[in-house]
Amino acid sequence: MSWLDEFPERIAALDALHQRRRTREVMPAGGAAVMVDGKRMLAFCSNDYLGLAGHPALVRAACAGAREYGVGSGGSPLVGGHSAANGRLQRELAEFVQMPRALYFYAGYATNIGIVPALVGEGDALFSDALNHACLIDGARLSRAQVHRYPHADWAALERLLAASPARRKLLITDAVFSMDGDVADVPQLLALCERYDALLLLDDAHGFGVLGPQGRGTLAHFGLSGAQASGRILYMATLGKAAGVAGAFVAGPQPLIEWLLQKTRSYIFATAAPPLLASALSASLGLIAQEEQRRTDLRARIAQLRTGLASILPGTGWQLGVSNTAIQPLVIGHNAAALAVMEGLQARGLWVPAIRPPTVPEGTARLRIALSASHTAADVAQLLATLAELAAQHRT
Numbered sequence: 001m002s003w004l005d006e007f008p009e010r011i012a013a014l015d016a017l018h019q020r021r022r023t024r025e026v027m028p029a030g031g032a033a034v035m036v037d038g039k040r041m042l043a044f045c046s047n048d049y050l051g052l053a054g055h056p057a058l059v060r061a062a063c064a065g066a067r068e069y070g071v072g073s074g075g076s077p078l079v080g081g082h083s084a085a086n087g088r089l090q091r092e093l094a095e096f097v098q099m100p101r102a103l104y105f106y107a108g109y110a111t112n113i114g115i116v117p118a119l120v121g122e123g124d125a126l127f128s129d130a131l132n133h134a135c136l137i138d139g140a141r142l143s144r145a146q147v148h149r150y151p152h153a154d155w156a157a158l159e160r161l162l163a164a165s166p167a168r169r170k171l172l173i174t175d176a177v178f179s180m181d182g183d184v185a186d187v188p189q190l191l192a193l194c195e196r197y198d199a200l201l202l203l204d205d206a207h208g209f210g211v212l213g214p215q216g217r218g219t220l221a222h223f224g225l226s227g228a229q230a231s232g233r234i235l236y237m238a239t240l241g242k243a244a245g246v247a248g249a250f251v252a253g254p255q256p257l258i259e260w261l262l263q264k265t266r267s268y269i270f271a272t273a274a275p276p277l278l279a280s281a282l283s284a285s286l287g288l289i290a291q292e293e294q295r296r297t298d299l300r301a302r303i304a305q306l307r308t309g310l311a312s313i314l315p316g317t318g319w320q321l322g323v324s325n326t327a328i329q330p331l332v333i334g335h336n337a338a339a340l341a342v343m344e345g346l347q348a349r350g351l352w353v354p355a356i357r358p359p360t361v362p363e364g365t366a367r368l369r370i371a372l373s374a375s376h377t378a379a380d381v382a383q384l385l386a387t388l389a390e391l392a393a394q395h396r397t
């Protein structure tokens with residue numbers, strides 16, 4: 001039998017392990033609601049944390065960008081595809097995160113799988129948190145540097161690995177806000193370790209940008225480590241398809257490092273630049289992120305409401321709420337089948353909360369990843385809590 005005939009069986013094996021993923025066709029339906037396969041659902045699965053993805057100012061800016069530049073960028077940024085809109089956005093992004101220079105990419109995944117191998121290679125050493133996002137892990141693999149994986153947030157283990165490494169070039173890679181747990185990395189501690197061991201720190205702030213720090217300037221600003229306090233040892237990467245509500249990503253840092261990345265990042269050099277209309281939308285988005293503090297205030301209120309409500313629902317269920325003060329609230333259920341059952345119970349009642357299963361998260365920690373947004377109302381969160389209380393009661397009996 002040819003191996004090509006094995007795919008149906010291999011897919012069935014995923015089904016048996018409750019690991020098969022599905023895509024659903026969605027349409028926006030006002031606020032945090034979406035139409036999913038024709039049915040109206042209240043969604044708790046979007047990373048549009050500030051509710052900007054459908055904002056009229058962004059839509060207008062995108063349309064104006066399309067009229068001015070057309071739709072496609074036409075080529076690699078280094079071979080004619082770098083529009084004035086993308087150039088302006090790069091300067092605005094650098095200013096927004098108070099770093100000397102920024103490079104704008106079409107996607108966050110492509111950024112990390114490209115910049116890690118541009119920075120380190122064979123004979124160099126990488127230090128990577130066990131819960132890092134897949135694209136940091138893939139970037140590490142592509143680099144051919146030796147990868148030292150440390151248990152999640154275990155700084156003592158990290159220090160032992162750094163101290164034992166004979167490599168001259170050391171790169172520490174980490175999510176700033178962990179994408180499946182919502183906890184924030186202790187950046188001052190990581191930076192101190194990098195200084196002690198002459199390492200470079202690459203922070204992936206996909207879930208902190210726009211949400212944390214004064215005016216949403218991100219996790220570095222949250223810790224007071226940007227602007228005049230910025231370190232020459234940090235590369236700050238963030239994505240623009242989450243809180244910023246558009247698409248793409250950027251990496252910011254010291255001039256020579258960003259220039260090096262421009263020269264050597266294969267996923268930047270050998271790929272078509274992002275459409276300029278997205279840069280136009282992003283310029284508008286940066287303005288709203290900085291000005292509209294109310295969105296972050298609303299988001300924080302929803303986070304507090306959810307956590308307080310769950311605290312009285314969970315006892316006796318065996319379910320556990322992760323320690324997170326960000327928009328990502330992990331409700332760990334345990335077994336894959338149990339997590340799926342809760343997800344389906346919510347779904348039947350018009351609530352869409354994704355179940356995240358291994359291998360995305362460690363074995364035995366299948367969970368509901370509740371993503372909150374400024375577009376959720378207090379009534380939306382109350383509805384989720386009431387439904388979870390109902391399912392928890394069934395679960396206990």
Ligand SMILES: *Cc1c(COP(=O)(O)O)cnc(C)c1O
Pocket residue numbers: 106107108109110133135175179204206207239240241247248249
């Ligand atoms: C979403 C995400 C990415 C990927 O960004 P895209 O722009 O969606 O490709 C990278 N890192 C983290 C931590 C993410 O959550």
